[in-house]
Amino acid sequence: MFNLIFKDILIQRKSLLFGVIYVFVLILCFQDTGITMFLTSAIGFSYMMIQSACAYDDKNKSDILLNSLPISRNTIVVSKYVSAFVFSGISIVVYSLLTVIINLLKLPIKVSPITLEGVIGILFAIVLMCGIYFPVYFKIGYIKSKVYNFILIFGILFLTTTLLPAILGDKSKVIIQILTKFFSSQSDLIIAIKMLILIILFFSISCMISLNIYRKREF
Amino acid sequence: MSAVIEIKNLKKSFDGFSLNNISFTLEKGYIMGFIGPNGAGKSTTIKLIMNLIKKDDGEIKIFGLDNIRYEKEVKNRIGFVYDENYFYEELTVTEMKNVISPFYKKWSDNVFNKYIREFSLPKDKKIKELSKGMKMKFAIAVALSHDAELFIMDEPTSGLDPIIRSELLDILSYLIQDENKSVFFSTHITSDLDKIADYITFINKGSIVFSCPKDDILENYGLVKGPKELINSDVRKHFIGIKEKQFGFEALTDNRQQVRRILGDGAIIDKPSLDDIMLYYARGSQNV
Numbered sequence: 001m002f003n004l005i006f007k008d009i010l011i012q013r014k015s016l017l018f019g020v021i022y023v024f025v026l027i028l029c030f031q032d033t034g035i036t037m038f039l040t041s042a043i044g045f046s047y048m049m050i051q052s053a054c055a056y057d058d059k060n061k062s063d064i065l066l067n068s069l070p071i072s073r074n075t076i077v078v079s080k081y082v083s084a085f086v087f088s089g090i091s092i093v094v095y096s097l098l099t100v101i102i103n104l105l106k107l108p109i110k111v112s113p114i115t116l117e118g119v120i121g122i123l124f125a126i127v128l129m130c131g132i133y134f135p136v137y138f139k140i141g142y143i144k145s146k147v148y149n150f151i152l153i154f155g156i157l158f159l160t161t162t163l164l165p166a167i168l169g170d171k172s173k174v175i176i177q178i179l180t181k182f183f184s185s186q187s188d189l190i191i192a193i194k195m196l197i198l199i200i201l202f203f204s205i206s207c208m209i210s211l212n213i214y215r216k217r218e219f
Numbered sequence: 220m221s222a223v224i225e226i227k228n229l230k231k232s233f234d235g236f237s238l239n240n241i242s243f244t245l246e247k248g249y250i251m252g253f254i255g256p257n258g259a260g261k262s263t264t265i266k267l268i269m270n271l272i273k274k275d276d277g278e279i280k281i282f283g284l285d286n287i288r289y290e291k292e293v294k295n296r297i298g299f300v301y302d303e304n305y306f307y308e309e310l311t312v313t314e315m316k317n318v319i320s321p322f323y324k325k326w327s328d329n330v331f332n333k334y335i336r337e338f339s340l341p342k343d344k345k346i347k348e349l350s351k352g353m354k355m356k357f358a359i360a361v362a363l364s365h366d367a368e369l370f371i372m373d374e375p376t377s378g379l380d381p382i383i384r385s386e387l388l389d390i391l392s393y394l395i396q397d398e399n400k401s402v403f404f405s406t407h408i409t410s411d412l413d414k415i416a417d418y419i420t421f422i423n424k425g426s427i428v429f430s431c432p433k434d435d436i437l438e439n440y441g442l443v444k445g446p447k448e449l450i451n452s453d454v455r456k457h458f459i460g461i462k463e464k465q466f467g468f469e470a471l472t473d474n475r476q477q478v479r480r481i482l483g484d485g486a487i488i489d490k491p492s493l494d495d496i497m498l499y500y501a502r503g504s505q506n507v
Contacts, residue, residue: 007318011309056309065305068269069322070294218272 004066004079005086008053015052016090019045023094027102027111035121037112038095043125045091050084050130051142051149058142063219077138077214081207084130088122120192127199131206138214221283223247223369223401224268229277231263236425238263240277243420243430247368248398250391252412252433253405254493255422256501261405262302264422265373268403269299281369295324298362302374304354308347312340312357323365331364352383359390370394370402376411384408388415409493419493423500441475442495444468445486454481460499471499 009016023041030037057063066076092114099111112118132152136145186194224245231238238260245251255261266272268279270287279286281293306315312335320326335342338356346354355375362370370391376384392415394400406412412419412433420430429436443458446467455461457478461470472478475488491499 003321060307061305067271068299070291071322
């Protein structure tokens with residue numbers, strides 16, 4: 001399994017360098033936004049790497065190669081899910097290296113520090129996006145899923161920024177109040193644990209759906 | 220003798236094409252050529268053996284084991300070469316080898332390096348920079364480096380020049396000297412098989428026409444040529460396909476002794492090539 005993840009990284013050595021520049025540009029763009037800078041650059045970079053690993057697999061028709069090797073289809077699916085965490089890890093490392101360099105060189109650039117809640121936020125976002133994206137990818141492949149991906153990203157944006165406030169109107173304030181109350185009544189640790197359980201549950205269900213789809217796939 | 224590939228009543232339907240109840244057996248230690256026109260079902264059969272597509276019905280046993288239930292074990296003992304390059308083009312030869320090798324229980328770097336040297340493959344070149352022949356040689360090197368007992372090759376020679384094709388055939392005949400190794404080789408370049416195949420399995424329109432030793436085919440089949448007057452309904456029923464010209468005819472029979480008896484010395488009966496056999500079967504009674 002680690003071999004497959006290693007392959008996903010190896011194959012995009014070049015984009016790794018591009019990714020470093022990408023994260024740096026995002027840091028510049030998100031000056032004065034606090035934690036958003038950390039979240040956006042790490043999530044963006046991770047998702048980009050995850051996507052392009054899928055793209056390379058699709059382009060090289062690697063399903064035929066991998067499924068001709070003594071690898072079970074389950075391993076192929078599970079390693080894609082694990083790779084989501086590996087890429088999140090890489091993007092956090094890249095971000096932290098950049099912040100260290102910026103601080104060492106005393107560049108006139110503000111950097112948002114890496115926090116635990118930031119890391120949890122990144123994992124949460126990646127799990128959410130990949131949890132929805134992977135089953136579609138395993139069903140129809142990268143090229144066809146591109147359209148879907150577009151709808152997914154803009155759908156989420158539209159839903160959260162336009163549609164929900166429009167429907168809920170003033171009620172949204174009430175909901176936010178209820179949520180804040182709910183969360184503030186519990187300790188951070190409890191919230192973190194609950195979130196973690198939710199993430200794991202969601203990702204496991206998504207993984208099971210993907211396994212089911214991929215076992216039936218024909219190449 | 221034990222069967223390396225045993226296929227019984229295999230069925231698979233697609234839109235506009237179906238594999239109808241195909242059955243054949245490859246014994247250990249032999250090379251079987253799997254021939255048929257484009258679209259006859261060769262690749263479909265190979266994909267079914269490799270479990271890349273799901274069968275509708277039937278049985279596939281490799282080394283006596285069900286190919287799906289014992290998928291990993293079976294694939295550990297198979298070396299495969301396909302008609303196209305399916306390796307990651309962005310990786311170098313060595314990198315690709317490093318990704319693949321841990322999956323095989325019996326991988327040997329020594330053997331791999333030996334073939335890389337023998338084939339003069341550049342280790343540090345990216346796969347996309349290799350020529351078609353080089354890519355094929357890389358696939359062969361991978362297939363040979365994990366002590367596989369069965370080699371499954373789907374049109375490995377298509378698009379290769381005669382020199383590389385002949386090299387590949389030499390390797391295969393060398394391999395087969397080890398009586399534990401068997402080769403299942405699909406192709407439509409039948410001249411490759413004249414040299415090396417022990418058995419020929421011919422598939423046409425999703426059905427197996429015959430699966431038997433190559434020598435039997437060349438012995439029983441005949442290409443009959445003669446003047447038109449010789450043709451009558453008696454002899455016609457022994458013809459698989461016939462090509463009628465203005466004065467003469469040319470026909471394929473699978474019973475040359477019988478045809479010889481009916482026609483006597485009036486007709487010439489030649490040994491057909493595998494190409495002739497394929498052509499007459501594919502076209503049937505239409506003008507070939």
